[in-house]
Amino acid sequence: MLSKAQKLRAKRKAQLGRPRKANAERFACGKIKPDWSKRESEKEVMAVALAARQRMHGLATSSSFAGYTLGRLFLDGRITEAQREAGDDYASAMARYYHLSGIPFPSIRAQAIDRVQGHPPETSEERHRQIKRATEGMMRLEGVLLGCDEGRQVKTTVFNVCVMDYEGLRMMPETQLLWLKRGLNALVFERGLREYAEGDSSFNQI
Template sequence: MMSKAQKLRAKRKAQLGRPRKADAERFACGKIKPQWSKRESEKEAMAVAIAARKRMHGLATSSAFAGYTLGRLFLDGRITEAQRQAGDDYAAAMTRYYQLTGIPLPSVRAQDIGRVQGHPGETSEERHRRAGKASETMMRLEGVLLRCAEGRQVKTTVFNVCVMDYEGLRMMPEAQLLWLKRGLNALVFDKGLRDHGEMEYSVNQR
């Protein structure tokens, strides 16, 4: 049997705040989950991102290409699809080189921002092999760019757009855009030669 005082305290406690929602879905901490669906929250987040892109870059699109300088140049129609793909491949190769060798990425604006700090060198044989291969790829790509006419300017421009992701280069003058296109075309040609050579090799091995 509860005493009169206990009954009074229980009554007062029950009257505090709003009544508890019986069927509400909750997080582990007890907080009620929002009522909107995951799809609605994704749409809301996308709308915010598109509004920010339109305000900052003048691009009202959900395309992933709007998220970096080379992609924005492609959306602006200043480079072709093949040139954009070559630039993306070059950026991926350079990022792989930095990751595997432990060298920190040269800028916080570089595309793989999660690995800006680098890491200690790995001593395993497999890691060493992969790092060596990534270094060879990096040097080969730099050689491809340096062999272009005005190679130093071409290499610097391609690196600053594709790896450093400098936003200001979106409005680069035509002379500098020519260096970028020249370097990207050289990378496209190099990839075509390698793919063709690998295809011939595989056919001859059959």
């Protein structure tokens, strides 16, 4: 016969952790056997997605780069890996600027519909510092692009590919591709300088 305290302890112990799965098929050791039917359904979904990607974009790959225009240009061999990385960094910096400042993101494709209007900026000191850093980063990158030959066309092309993600630009003419590469190369150089400055304290003192 258990005492009242022992019953209470047993009850508390029974409440710890997740409840035991009912009617689950198990190995002899007690481990739950995997649900192969679920894995097969996941494979079927992936196969359908890859078939749709092949049909729409002509890319039979599961690479995440096939999911956006800059990545598809990289898979097509029209830009280098360094240029793609610089474009991804630029897109991240612009997204950070829009998010922190509360300015609506310019492309509804890149954001949930219920969040496309942005949000009212907060007034905390830390928030102001974050907004200032994001704004300075955005202006620095825009200055780099505008500083290229034919800077306005270069900036617009890079923005439309990396931020707006216009699918039609995957088949852009060679002149426009030259603007894109020129802008991405400038961003690669700027990124290299920034990383060097962050790693070399003597550079920061110049």
